[in-house]
Amino acid sequence: MKIRTRYAPSPTGRMHVGNLRTALYEYLVAKHEGGDFLLRIEDTDQERYVEGAVDLIYESLKDAGLSHDEGPDIGGEVGPYVQSERVKSGIYQKYAEELVAKKEAYYCFCTKERLESLKQNIDGKEVLMYDKHCLSLTEEEVQEKLAAGVPHVIRQNNPREGKTVFHDELYGDIEVDNAELDDMILIKSDGYPTYNFANVVDDHLMGITHVVRGNEYISSTPKYNRLYEAFGWEIPVYIHCPLITDEEHKKLSKRSGHSSFEDLTDLGFLPEVVVNFVALLGWSPEDNREILSLSDLVECFDYHRISKSPAVFDYQKLRWMNGEYIKAMDPQRFYDMAAAEIKKAVPGFEGDEDKLRKIASMVQSRVELVSDIPEMIGFLEELPDYDTALYCHKKMKTDEASSAGVLKEILPFLESLEDYHNDALYAKISEWITEHGYKNGYVLWPLRIALSGQATTPCGATEILELLGKEESLSRIRKGAELLASK
């Protein structure tokens, strides 16, 4: 049988990385076997609905490369794919009534106040277990209230005895006492189904074979199974994934900062990096590879290898991975991506395509995010104020006095040079250094400090000479010499 999975988000905002990973696993479970991946919008909570969020879902999915085979935007055989539209056709109501007829569900007219009075405060948490109060209503009483338009919901009727077992592909069999099963609401008083109900009905109607979701749903799964059984429907394969947590080991939330796919891409993380990274949070391939494209993932994804324990979202490693992708990137693509950032940092180079490209190539192996660039190359635009202590370097055997001497000594030579291209420069200067009996570092270190005013730069002294050009370079070196002389 062809595998069918679904990603069923609620349109409430940006795509959380936990949801992204769930979507990814759903996609991979299906695609690894050549199955279908569908998108269903679960907008049964009008309170939480956020305008534009559906478009955001389409965009995120597209950026992540998770293209769906069926969905609201592209249609399909089992539509509509938006639950609010399905409500209009009355399917949830119809199925709920079927359950009522089978005594697997019942109408409940309890008021908010009564429900409130049922709540118990345990450990500072409000806990409510419905007491089946309305189950005792007679058929006549129910019809009367219904006719009178008394607000009501439909609740699942769970037994108080016995056990319910369900099977999860990762966790195995999980058994729960039926007494633990609350009579959850199937149809809300506004006529909309709850997630708990719509989810089961739609998964069945849409032919979903593998239900992949976060393991926060494990505890409600027995109730879903009772629903499937009550209808006589085939129970899907369950794959509950471990949660992704923050550094505090708490479920990743909006509070923990950059927790959505869009937040991350806004920061400069490549979509394919986020996908790659998130795939490895809770799953690993058989071999040791870590850099995996989406198609690599499709090829080697085996859901049996999904782990059971939660994973901490390690921002540090995400950065590393982004750096890996950048290093492996085609230089042209990197340039296209970084050019704006570079021009912003060194506006003086605007228009000098050649130098901009040189800067890009220097920086490509050194950044993890393009936003790291400005800080790295700002000195090219303007020499920062610096402390002459920078001239001291133990390994290079330089100090302020030696540097003052070297700078003064090499200045006329640099003035005499015409070709300020790196290779020529490096050859000539090396020659000069040898002739004067110095070591490379002894001369190049102070030179680089004078040119950049920084202890570390993304390139060597001669490359800075080339980028700055003769005039600016000489002026900086003179300035350095003066600075040292004044000490």
Add this chain to the structure above:
RNA sequence: GGCUCGUUGGUCAAGCGGUUAAGACGCCGCCCUCUCACGGCGGAAACAGCGGUUCGAUUCCGCUACGGGCUACCA
């Protein structure tokens, strides 16, 4: 509180009865080197605890501890 799930270095994560307990990020050191980065080499760093089962447990079972999740007319 109840139910339920989990627990290998700081983090991700191999391992599925016998291993010197992989690898990656991060950290440290060395090499390369016109600084840094890249690259190369090396290092520190883990089976939560206690009982079983077994000739033998990181691996199987139980208990404890710790952590997570659920306990809504949210999904």
